[in-house]
Every structure is written in structure tokens, then in C-alpha cells.
Amino acid sequence: MFSDTTVSGLFSSSVSASAKRQALRAGLASGTLQRWPGAFSPLVAKLVAEVGFDGVYVSGAVLSADLGLPDIGLTTLTEVAGRGGSIARAADLPTLIDADTGFGEPMSAARTVATLEDAGLAGCHLEDQVNPKRCGHLDGKDVVPVGDMLKRLKAAVSARRDDDFVICARTDARAVESLDSAIDRAKAYADAGADLIFTEALRDLSEFEQFRKAVDVPLLANMTEFGKSELFTTQQLGDAGYNAVIYPVTTLRIAMGAVERGLREIVSEGTQAGLVDQMQHRSRLYELLRYADYNDFDSDLFNFTLEGATK
Numbered sequence: 001m002f003s004d005t006t007v008s009g010l011f012s013s014s015v016s017a018s019a020k021r022q023a024l025r026a027g028l029a030s031g032t033l034q035r036w037p038g039a040f041s042p043l044v045a046k047l048v049a050e051v052g053f054d055g056v057y058v059s060g061a062v063l064s065a066d067l068g069l070p071d072i073g074l075t076t077l078t079e080v081a082g083r084g085g086s087i088a089r090a091a092d093l094p095t096l097i098d099a100d101t102g103f104g105e106p107m108s109a110a111r112t113v114a115t116l117e118d119a120g121l122a123g124c125h126l127e128d129q130v131n132p133k134r135c136g137h138l139d140g141k142d143v144v145p146v147g148d149m150l151k152r153l154k155a156a157v158s159a160r161r162d163d164d165f166v167i168c169a170r171t172d173a174r175a176v177e178s179l180d181s182a183i184d185r186a187k188a189y190a191d192a193g194a195d196l197i198f199t200e201a202l203r204d205l206s207e208f209e210q211f212r213k214a215v216d217v218p219l220l221a222n223m224t225e226f227g228k229s230e231l232f233t234t235q236q237l238g239d240a241g242y243n244a245v246i247y248p249v250t251t252l253r254i255a256m257g258a259v260e261r262g263l264r265e266i267v268s269e270g271t272q273a274g275l276v277d278q279m280q281h282r283s284r285l286y287e288l289l290r291y292a293d294y295n296d297f298d299s300d301l302f303n304f305t306l307e308g309a310t311k
């Protein structure tokens with residue numbers, strides 16, 4: 001029987017895309033470091049929200065890896081917007097997505113922004129790398145001339161229909177040119193309308209501090225593992241005056257580490273029984289997915305209980 005329980009928020013977050021964008025902007029203006037872990041799936045986004053983070057990040061590296069591809073600009077806007085939209089709608093938090101170089105020339109960057117807005121994202125970042133792009137923490141990457149990136153950014157900004165959609169400009173110039181050049185580029189990108197600057201692959205804390213002193217727009221730090229930056233704490237990044245931090249690939253690395261160990265143990269032991277204690281319990285999964293609320297919604301169709309399940 002249908003009950004009058006509201007289904008709002010069951011299939012998709014009940015917070016509108018525009019409210020999420022406002023929340024993202026408020027967080028960036030709050031003076032408190034905003035923490036955005038990468039979610040490799042909608043389910044992980046739900047967990048990110050429940051654990052108490054401020055936002056969700058969708059990583060290009062993770063999205064490609066999940067498709068079994070390297071992060072070298074092979075994914076398409078359709079793939080990225082589709083997966084990003086599914087992740088964004090799963091949680092009440094705002095989601096920032098990695099839009100790489102904008103999937104083409106400036107007009108494509110503009111279309112990227114419109115498409116990501118339609119998909120319910122709260123913001124995206126566009127980087128100043130050449131195509132094909134690479135992971136910002138690997139050697140051998142290159143950046144486009146400042147003027148080309150300004151065209152990319154201006155096109156993106158002009159395509160925005162919701163003024164609250166956050167456009168973040170990422171500069172990869174630190175590793176390719178110098179810290180000074182990265183700072184100059186950041187200033188030019190902010191003048192072109194970027195709301196947030198992603199300072200890629202800085203080396204030590206003093207570089208984060210120098211960046212902060214030189215520019216007066218919100219700054220984002222990338223705490224990706226096994227890269228060029230040391231892993232600073234939220235306290236250190238907050239003290240350095242940064243506004244946001246991403247842990248882009250962290251949840252995927254944790255999960256894949258556990259998956260590989262688990263698969264090997266099944267082969268060596270002939271059973272996964274010794275791993276069960278480390279697994280997310282069925283009841284916890286059902287709690288995250290709000291099974292009980294679906295039961296309430298239509299008890300004729302959904303009458304799940306955990307009775308009979310092994311503990």
C-alpha cells in the first residue's frame with residue numbers, strides 16, 4: 001500500500017542544483033577550508049555526505065580509471081556529464097567536477113559548462129594544459145599560451161546560465177614554467193571570470209603560502225597521493241589561507257587496494273570468510289541506501305527485512 005510518506009530525496013537529492021551552488025559559494029566565502037573527497041560512484045557520494053564533508057569531487061582520473069582508461073583526455077563530455085550527474089544527484093552536497101581542458105576548442109568548453117549545469121553539477125574546473133592532457137602530477141605535460149586559456153575560460157563563463165555555477169581555473173604552469181608564472185596566470189584567469197583557482201602540483205607549503213599572498217580569489221589545493229605535493233593536513237592548508245581541498249583519487253585507491261587484497265585472498269584461501277569483518281555490512285549498505293524508506297513508501301512492493309541474513 002502506498003503511504004503518504006514523502007519520496008522527496010529518495011531517488012535524487014531533495015536539494016536543488018541552484019541551492020547546492022549557493023552552498024558551494026557560501027562555503028568558499030566562509031573562511032573555513034572546504035573538504036571535497038572524490039566520489040567514484042553515487043554510493044560513495046552518499047557516504048561522503050554522511051561522514052560530514054562539505055562537498056563532493058568528481059575526478060577525471062577516477063572517471064577514466066573506472067572505465068579502464070588512462071587519464072589522457074580520452075573520455076567524452078557525454079561520459080563525464082552522465083557519470084557526474086549521477087554522482088551529483090545522489091547527495092545533498094554540492095559537487096565540483098573535473099572538466100579537463102573543456103573537451104575541445106573554446107566553443108566546446110562553453111558547451112561543457114552548459115551541459116554540466118544541466119546535469120546538476122555545482123561547478124567545474126578547466127585546466128590550461130594542451131590536448132591531449134595528462135595527470136598534473138606527471139612529467140611531460142605542457143600548457144597552452146595564456147591567451148588561449150583566457151579564450152577557453154571566457155567562453156566557459158559566457159555559457160553559464162546560473163551565476164552561482166562555480167568556474168574554477170586550474171593552472172598546471174608551476175611544474176612546466178615556474179611558480180611566478182603560475183601566479184601570473186592565476187591572476188589573469190581570475191580577471192577573466194574564474195571564481196576559484198586550482199593551484200596544481202605546488203611543491204611545498206611555502207609555495208601554497210606564496211600563492212595565497214599573491215592572489216585574492218579563493219584557492220583550491222589538490223592532495224592527491226603519490227604526486228608532486230606533500231600531503232598537508234586540513235589544519236596546514238587552512239592556516240595557509242586555502243579555501244578548499246580535494247582528495248581526488250583517495251576513495252578509489254582505498255577501495256582498489258582492498259579489492260586486490262581480497263581477490264588474492266579468495267584465490268589463496270579458497271574463501272572470502274576471513275575478509276568478512278572488513279566488509280561493509282549488508283545492513284550498513286541498506287541504511288545508506290535508505291531501504292526502510294522505500295518499504296514505507298510502498299509496503300506491498302518493498303518489504304525488505306534483514307531477518308534470516310547471517311550476521
Ligand SMILES: C[C@](O)(C(=O)O)[C@H](CC(=O)O)C(=O)O
Nearest residue numbers: 059060061135136137224248
Ligand atoms: C585532480 C586530477 O586532475 C583528477 O583527475 O583527479 C588528477 C589527480 C591525479 O591524477 O592524481 C591530477 O592532479 O591531475
Ligand SMILES: [Mg+2]
Nearest residue numbers: 059060061098
Ligand atoms: Mg584530472
